[in-house]
Amino acid sequence: MTTTTAPRFNLFWFSSPQTFFPLAGRLIPWFIGLAVILTLIGLYISFAVAPTDATQGESYRIIFIHVPAAWMSMFLYVVMAFWAAMGLAFNTRLSSMMATAIAPTGALMTFLALWTGALWGRPTWGAYWVWDARLTSELILLFLYLGFIALQAAIDDRRRADKAGAVLAIIGVINVPIIYFSVKWWNTLHQGASVSVKGSSMATTMLWGMLIMALAFWMYSIAAVLYRVRTLILEREKRADWVRELAAQGRLK
Amino acid sequence: MTWGGWDAFWSMGGYGLYVWGSYAMVVAVVAIEIWQLKSRRRAADNEVKRESARARSTA
Numbered sequence: 001m002t003t004t005t006a007p008r009f010n011l012f013w014f015s016s017p018q019t020f021f022p023l024a025g026r027l028i029p030w031f032i033g034l035a036v037i038l039t040l041i042g043l044y045i046s047f048a049v050a051p052t053d054a055t056q057g058e059s060y061r062i063i064f065i066h067v068p069a070a071w072m073s074m075f076l077y078v079v080m081a082f083w084a085a086m087g088l089a090f091n092t093r094l095s096s097m098m099a100t101a102i103a104p105t106g107a108l109m110t111f112l113a114l115w116t117g118a119l120w121g122r123p124t125w126g127a128y129w130v131w132d133a134r135l136t137s138e139l140i141l142l143f144l145y146l147g148f149i150a151l152q153a154a155i156d157d158r159r160r161a162d163k164a165g166a167v168l169a170i171i172g173v174i175n176v177p178i179i180y181f182s183v184k185w186w187n188t189l190h191q192g193a194s195v196s197v198k199g200s201s202m203a204t205t206m207l208w209g210m211l212i213m214a215l216a217f218w219m220y221s222i223a224a225v226l227y228r229v230r231t232l233i234l235e236r237e238k239r240a241d242w243v244r245e246l247a248a249q250g251r252l253k
Numbered sequence: 254m255t256w257g258g259w260d261a262f263w264s265m266g267g268y269g270l271y272v273w274g275s276y277a278m279v280v281a282v283v284a285i286e287i288w289q290l291k292s293r294r295r296a297a298d299n300e301v302k303r304e305s306a307r308a309r310s311t312a
Contacts, residue, residue: 047262051254058266062275069279104289108282116275123271220283227290234297238304247305252298 015092017233018242024226025253031223038216045209053206062120063206067194068214070113072221073141074176076106080148081173084166094229096162097236099169100152101229105221107145113138125189133182134190137175144172158236 046064053060080102087096117135118128129135148165155161178185183192194200200207234252237243246252256262265272 048254052266057268059268059271061265061272065275065279105286108286112279112282115278119271119275123268224286224290227294231290231294231297234294234301238297238301239308243301244305244308247301252301 015090015094017094017097017237018240020094021230021233021246024230028223028226031219031226035216035219035223038212038219042209042213042216045205045212050205050209051203056124059120059123060206062116064209064213065217066113066116066120067210068217069109069116070138071214072217073106073110073113073138074179075218076102076109076221077141077144077169077176078173080106081169084162084169087162088166088170093236094233096166097229097232098225099165100162101225101232103145103149103152104228105224107142107149109217109221110138110142110145114142121189130189132188132190133186134179134188137179137182140175141172141179144168144175148172 042064046061050061050064052058080099083095083102084099086092087099114135117138121130122128148168151168152161152165155164182188183190194202195207195210202210234243243252263269263273
């Protein structure tokens, strides 16, 4: 027996740019709002509640942006590679656009992790930069993001650009566990993880400041990626009937 | 945490340059990304308008 009614819930339903465009548009203000509120709370804890560190003094306060940026840089890469792989496997247009939309924000987070790390390294280690495993693998992550962006920009044919980018993104995933475990696998200047499944080695208020700032960075990243993917949808589907209809009705916002 | 005045807050125990240099870069980079996101979106909107106008004129 065959049925003509569509299933009530189907993940592929959202994989159509036409249905995702308005959905993303409705979600963005919520993520912006959450990002702003969490940033305000996070900064308050980071500067008004968290105490001075016993060994590092006030320089440790860089942690409240350094760790969130570093976490997001790795997490966004995995999500980018996931969507790139989905695009490669199922040929869904939106998946590849998601990967393309994540790359600039991921590169931004990686740059911030390196920059804040350098400014933290100088007072604590006496050097802005050392060629150590953690720092070097994070720098490679930045090059992977920039390579992905440059490769996609260099290929005119969209489908080929998506495929080539996907292959690069998937191969590069190997670098993420290398970054994460580098402080265990090699002797490095960089300190080990302060937070693990077993618990945390930090003062409670410091930990809360860091976690709330990490959530704020997360919400910001989601908002930025959704905003960018909507622009990509418009760029790629500008000749589609649904885009013209929305534009004619003035409902493109 | 009590700072005992704005001077102490801005100097961050002598690490002001490093701490504020970090936070300022976050603000700068985020501002650039938001500006870039908006200008690219504006360009896409204009492109859609041009496409619709062309479709109407040839229809």
